[in-house]
Amino acid sequence: MSKQKLLFESGNELAAYAAKQINYHVMGYYPITPSTQIAEYLDLMKANGEHDISLIPAEGEHSAAGICYGASTGGGRVFNATSANGLLYALEQLPVQSGTRFPMVMNVACRTVSGPLSIKGDHSDIMYTLNTGWIILFASTPQAVYDFNICALKIAETVKLPVIVAFDGFFTSHQKRRCYVFEEDKTVQDFIGKYNAEYSALDLEQPVSIGSYMNEPDILNNKYQLHMAMEDARKVIPEVFSEFSKLSEREYQFTESYKTDDAEVILFLLGSSYHTAKMAVDILREQGKSVGVFTSNVLRPFPAKQLAQKCKNAKTIIVGDRQDSYGANGGNMTLEIKAMLQDAKLDTRVISRIYGLGGRDFYVEDAIEFLEAGLNSDSKSFDYKGIYPGDMSTPNTQYFNPITDEESSPGLTTCKWNDDKQNMEVSGGRINETTKMPKRLAPGHGACPGCGIPVNVNLLLRGIEGNVVLLFHTGCGMVVTTAYPKTSFKIPYVHNLFQNGAATLSGLVEMFHQRQKRGEYPKGEITFIMVSGDGGMDIGMGSAIGTALRNNHIILFEYDNGGYMNTGYQLSYSTPKGAKSSTSHVGEYQYGKSFFNKDMPQIMSATGIPYIATVAESNPADFIKKASKAKAYSQESGMSYLRALSACPLNWSDKPNLERKVIGAGVDCCYFPLYEIENGITNINYNPEDKNKKINVLEWLSMMGRTKHLKDKKYKYIVDEIQGEIDRRWERLKAQDSNPLL
Helix, strand or coil, X not given: CCCEEXXXXXXXXXXHHHHHHHCCCEEEECCCCCCHHHHHHHHHHHHCCCCCCEEEECCCHHHHHHHHHHHHCCCCCEEEEECHHHHHHCCCHHHHHHHCCCCCEEEEEECCCCCCCCCCCCCCCHHHHCCCCCEEXXXXXXHHHHHHHHHHHHHHHHHCCCEEEEEECCCCCCCCEEEEEECCHHHHHHHHCCCCCCCCCCCCCCCCCCCCCCCHHHHHHHHHHHHHHHHHHHHHHHHHHHHHHHHHCCXXXXXXXXXXXXXXXXEECCCCHHHHHHHHHHHHHHCCCCEEEEEECEEECCCHHHHHHHCCCCCEEEEEXXXXXXXXXXXHHHHHHHHHHHHCCCCCEEEEEXXXXXXXXXCXXXXXXXXXXXXXXXXXXXXECCCCCCCCCCCCCCCCCCXXXXXCCCCCEEEEECCCCCCEEEEECCCCHHHHCCCCECCCCCCCCCCHHHHHHHHHHHCCCCEEEEEEECCHHHHCCCCCCCCCECCCEEEECHHHHHHHHHHHHHHHHHHHXXXXXXXXXXXXXXXXXXXXHHHCHHHHHHHHHHCCCCEEEEEECCCEHHHCCECCCCCCCCCCECXXXXXXXXXXXXXXXXXXXXXXXXXXXXXXXXXXXXXXXXXXHHHHHHHHHHHHCCCEXXXXXXXXXXXXXCCHHHHHHHHHXXXXXXXXXXXXXXXXXXXXXXXXXXXXXXXXXXXXXXXXXXXXXXXXXXXXXXXXXXXXXXXXXXXXXXXXXXXXXX
């Protein structure tokens, strides 16, 4: 046995630790709960110089999968981690990776798939991968997460297939346990050996075409070869497990079981629930009941023969599925077990129970209930565990009175075209008068003290009269306002995921116009507003640009809080350069985020939409007038885009009561200049130079804990780079302002 040391760590931490010891070449990633910690821990270790993995923050999981695939074709070792809808977003890339036979390892911290949105753990994501051609190992403990990550790479490179290491999100991923790891990274690296890719896109002496077009006979052979590789994995997996056992003295098989040899009733469970059920078995055994429990450490290739051996003496099998294959009377494991019994010619009753969805806890008492159902000959063959009957007599509670068109149209602002029809002039909109506007977003929300989201949304809506429909994509703004069964919105509200918000709202707008056109909906105006933030214009930028190019009649409002805040503050493309986050740590080898913040207003300007503006709570009158103007443009001309600098005291590490000053300093240093672009013509609305208020960027950065470290003289070169880029953007903006064509 090689030397090992004891750690008290979670599954996510141990996945990262194994990756660090392997020292992969590349990790492409995108933050998504509950797998995000893996990238966070790796970034922290990189800041301390513990590994040399190139960590590439993608703008979405689909691109992260593409980064990984591209890196794997270069003949090196590649790593990834994701969960839930992130896995589904990347799904079409998975068969590309396996079909071209490039190995890599991806961790999946299993989580509920939306909708409705839930971030808790179940198995509804991992079951989508069963037909992608990836080997799938399922770890039931944090120790197994570490061990399987090491074994996975060796298996992958032996059979030339990618491997998923799956485990229960928020259970195995976050719960800390006593675990052993190898003391020396070299032990792990010697175990997996050197990787010599048979083919590489970097081989200039023997150039190859990867993923070429195939006709029917060739694609049939290709898929057969993939099938044969998976069959080879049936031999390789136990060999690698056996070799690892000699190194670690920890044994793994395809399957595990507890007291099944003489059991008449046995329970099948995946993941951490298996260990809970073992205690239930002991309790019922003491009562003289012949029960047992078994699980599988491998989902692909499916170990049908090994599982059949475990349950050959059972009269009844209860399969607990943490997801449902809707309409099939059982989840995927139920269907797999039934097929296994058919092939093994075992006449065994199968009972299916759907349990633990959305992270619902699984207790010993629940396992006893499952086993008792197996002992009862009258039990339902299929059922959900933990559902409760709805009371149809309960009235559908409306928490707020609806806001009428008249109430929301007090006539506070008016917009009219100037003589040359190039821009609009706004009259009215004085701050004290706009308090008459009814709040569409109620005070009853769960945002942190000092959070800029409700401040900015309410300022926006002060300037928009008439009927409004809101769409929020996933993010803090959505999570803190719509915790089921209540809502903070007094107006219609829709949610969709980060990557598709703008397209979703454009579909709703077109339906509104179509129903009006056909006489199915009353005449009148509605202003449709999408609210984005928390990095949503990274993963959602493609959808937003597509909507802009179509020039759909919506307002896209982005609260720029400079990070993926709803997942715990990872770097976004809108995060300032040099800022500390959980994926841009500060250490001996890192100074924070390594690249400049994205200039989204200028990107949107290139689409040619009629109105673009930046706003800030430090300049509320300007904010309200631009909101009014955005509404007028969205009704008459097409799409409007507004961007607000939005505070996040929790992750900016500053004081909630000082956020307006921090926002003002961001404006005065020209990091976030206030301007608008109307029909392609730029106009600066607030020039701090003219008012003798312009400050250097370090004054603003020093106000926040996330960038306070940049005051250290050793980071002067970084501050100089940031100041230089801000100055360049500001001078370009002034040149646009002074040019009648720009």
